[in-house]
Amino acid sequence: MSVEAQTFRPISPANKASALSSRRLLTYVSYLLTALLVVLFLFPWLWVLSLGFKTRAEIMSPNIVWFWTPTLNNYIEVLINKGYWRLIINSLIVAVSAVALCIVIGVPTAYAFSRFPIPGKESWFYMILTFRMAPAVVLALPLYVLFARAKLLGTFGAPILAHCTFTLPFVIWLMRSFFDDIPKEIDAAAMTDGYSRWETFLYAILPLVKSGIVAVALFSIIFSWNEFLYGLILTSDATRPVASQIPSLIRPHGTLWGEVCALATTASLPVAFLIFALQRQLVRGLSFGAIKG
Amino acid sequence: MTVLTLKNVWKIYEGNVIGVEDLSIRVEDGELFALLGPSGCGKSSTLRMIAGLEKISKGELWFDDVLVNDLEPRQRNVAMVFENYALYPYLSVYENIAFPLRLRGMSQAEIDRKVRWAADFLGITDLLPLRVRSLSGGQMQAVGIGRAIVRQPAVLLMDEPISHLEARQRARMREELVELHAQLGTTTIYVTHDQVEAMAMAHRIAVMNLGKLQQVGTPKEVYNQPRTKFVGGFIGEPPMNFANCELSSQNGDLFVVSPSFKIKLSPQAAQKLSDYQGDRRVQLGIRPENISVSMTPTDDSFPAKVYVTEPQGDRTLLSVLLDSDELFLIEVAPDFFANPDETVYLKFNEPIHLFDQVEEVNLLY
Numbered sequence: 001m002s003v004e005a006q007t008f009r010p011i012s013p014a015n016k017a018s019a020l021s022s023r024r025l026l027t028y029v030s031y032l033l034t035a036l037l038v039v040l041f042l043f044p045w046l047w048v049l050s051l052g053f054k055t056r057a058e059i060m061s062p063n064i065v066w067f068w069t070p071t072l073n074n075y076i077e078v079l080i081n082k083g084y085w086r087l088i089i090n091s092l093i094v095a096v097s098a099v100a101l102c103i104v105i106g107v108p109t110a111y112a113f114s115r116f117p118i119p120g121k122e123s124w125f126y127m128i129l130t131f132r133m134a135p136a137v138v139l140a141l142p143l144y145v146l147f148a149r150a151k152l153l154g155t156f157g158a159p160i161l162a163h164c165t166f167t168l169p170f171v172i173w174l175m176r177s178f179f180d181d182i183p184k185e186i187d188a189a190a191m192t193d194g195y196s197r198w199e200t201f202l203y204a205i206l207p208l209v210k211s212g213i214v215a216v217a218l219f220s221i222i223f224s225w226n227e228f229l230y231g232l233i234l235t236s237d238a239t240r241p242v243a244s245q246i247p248s249l250i251r252p253h254g255t256l257w258g259e260v261c262a263l264a265t266t267a268s269l270p271v272a273f274l275i276f277a278l279q280r281q282l283v284r285g286l287s288f289g290a291i292k293g
Numbered sequence: 294m295t296v297l298t299l300k301n302v303w304k305i306y307e308g309n310v311i312g313v314e315d316l317s318i319r320v321e322d323g324e325l326f327a328l329l330g331p332s333g334c335g336k337s338s339t340l341r342m343i344a345g346l347e348k349i350s351k352g353e354l355w356f357d358d359v360l361v362n363d364l365e366p367r368q369r370n371v372a373m374v375f376e377n378y379a380l381y382p383y384l385s386v387y388e389n390i391a392f393p394l395r396l397r398g399m400s401q402a403e404i405d406r407k408v409r410w411a412a413d414f415l416g417i418t419d420l421l422p423l424r425v426r427s428l429s430g431g432q433m434q435a436v437g438i439g440r441a442i443v444r445q446p447a448v449l450l451m452d453e454p455i456s457h458l459e460a461r462q463r464a465r466m467r468e469e470l471v472e473l474h475a476q477l478g479t480t481t482i483y484v485t486h487d488q489v490e491a492m493a494m495a496h497r498i499a500v501m502n503l504g505k506l507q508q509v510g511t512p513k514e515v516y517n518q519p520r521t522k523f524v525g526g527f528i529g530e531p532p533m534n535f536a537n538c539e540l541s542s543q544n545g546d547l548f549v550v551s552p553s554f555k556i557k558l559s560p561q562a563a564q565k566l567s568d569y570q571g572d573r574r575v576q577l578g579i580r581p582e583n584i585s586v587s588m589t590p591t592d593d594s595f596p597a598k599v600y601v602t603e604p605q606g607d608r609t610l611l612s613v614l615l616d617s618d619e620l621f622l623i624e625v626a627p628d629f630f631a632n633p634d635e636t637v638y639l640k641f642n643e644p645i646h647l648f649d650q651v652e653e654v655n656l657l658y
Contacts, residue, residue: 188344
């Protein structure tokens with residue numbers, strides 16, 4: 001039978017049934033793939049979570065221990081006895097300050113890129129983007145020397161400014177596309193209606209990119225929170241963020257895996273909480289074009 | 294109530310791109326003035342300079358006897374209506390209209406009175422509590438107009454306000470805008486690329502092309518006496534026909550001659566050309582309704598081959614091919630019919646326009 005003949009054959013009940021079941025099969029397959037993906041992403045995290053509640057013997061046992069009595073000892077040891085709870089505060093100070101700084105500087109910059117005829121605009125824009133592309137190590141040494149001269153080494157200022165090297169380009173880049181999505185005529189309307197350029201930006205345009213700012217800020221906080229290298233080399237024990245302090249639990253006589261996992265779990269909670277709290281804003285902010293007038 | 298004067302205004306963009314070239318226009322108090330031209334002709338740049346959204350590179354802009362070149366948009370008391378409405382999407386209809394009043398620090402009672410006046414004026418009182426996102430295009434533009442008129446601006450600027458609407462709504466909005474202007478009497482500048490809109494609505498039209506002003510005049514003037522070939526071709530639907538010809542004098546009479554025809558010019562036209570010293574090669578322009586068609590030769594007629602007959606109900610459009618391979622579009626009676634390739638006989642009636650080849654200026658203007 002030729003292909004064409006098959007195409008034009010009227011749908012028999014049997015055919016209909018097979019079409020239906022094939023669609024159902026597709027649904028099942030997609031569920032299966034989704035489940036697989038979820039497991040793939042969740043497994044390492046669940047693994048870390050479980051290790052944090054195990055004793056050293058259970059962790060080191062050659063056979064995986066599936067059933068055990070959870071213990072809080074790792075948490076007590078690392079957070080209270082070692083006093084590492086303060087590192088969470090350090091991380092918060094660094095991430096929130098860096099992102100606040102980047103939003104305050106980056107959002108107006110992005111607006112300027114979107115609206116003003118700056119000579120050589122696109123070249124400047126890509127130059128800023130290249131900072132984002134450079135690996136952290138490239139900037140680590142110059143920043144170390146720079147901060148040492150400026151007496152910033154070991155203060156919170158060092159990691160905050162260093163984190164701006166990658167969050168600021170990110171903020172400028174993403175916020176520009178949000179501003180580009182807003183018709184320039186809204187600026188024109190606001191200015192003829194009685195606002196100055198600054199007021200137009202602050203009161204007419206910013207409300208339109210609110211969810212965009214939330215999404216961008218959230219991502220920036222995550223980047224900053226997870227940053228390791230600058231946090232390690234530009235800080236002192238008193239100002240080190242939590243992610244950079246984990247290696248200190250690797251001791252000559254062996255890694256304190258239980259405490260590593262307890263600390264890692266604790267460290268990921270604030271960010272996870274932020275994402276859950278701002279989920280709706282995040283989705284709205286990420287669906288580009290939804291803010292068009 | 295404002296007279297608006299542009300004196301030798303230029304807009305030069307980055308890289309020496311000329312947006313508007315040496316534009317001088319005077320818009321009278323209470324006039325509905327159209328800026329007409331194809332995209333990129335400089336009409337929107339001109340409007341944005343009047344609004345203060347773009348800097349004037351050279352020249353002067355006067356509102357009555359105030360030089361406004363360096364005033365910010367908000368200091369000029371202009372209101373603008375936009376092609377894409379440019380409403381504030383997070384505000385209700387009421388708040389959109391109230392917006393410029395709130396910025397002026399008016400009392401709530403006065404704001405309410407004015408917003409209701411504007412809404413009533415435009416027949417959109419029912420829409421006031423709604424969110425602007427839920428409105429249709431026509432309703433959105435009504436809100437945009439409401440926001441513009443609510444504060445009684447000195448000059449009302451409209452940038453293609455109805456281009457986004459569908460055809461039938463556009464025709465109705467045209468009438469409503471004319472009515473609105475008649476009642477408000479605000480000096481209004483209306484930018485459009487649609488010659489039908491400009492002809493139907495404006496008191497006077499400024500036709501622009503490639504940054505240059507081509508002509509300013511009433512709709513009748515720009516239609517009947519186009520100053521340049523561009524104006525002749527841009528205004529009128531179907532457009533003016535053009536043919537390359539040559540001027541030639543014989544026995545004291547002046548003729549335009551082409552491979553397809555030889556036409557004696559009227560004494561008035563000959564009079565106007567008596568001082569003409571330029572190139573003898575010119576372009577003849579004639580509107581589709583000024584050509585008579587017959588199936589048999591008559592005095593002063595010349596043959597042409599039928600290409601297509603397009604009945605349109607109220608009229609028929611006939612396109613014919615001249616011997617010179619130039620295609621002419623002619624408006625004929627609705628019941629006219631001719632087969633393709635059939636020979637018909639054309640006769641040009643006044644007015645005939647002649648444009649020079651270089652500057653494309655109307656020699657009989």
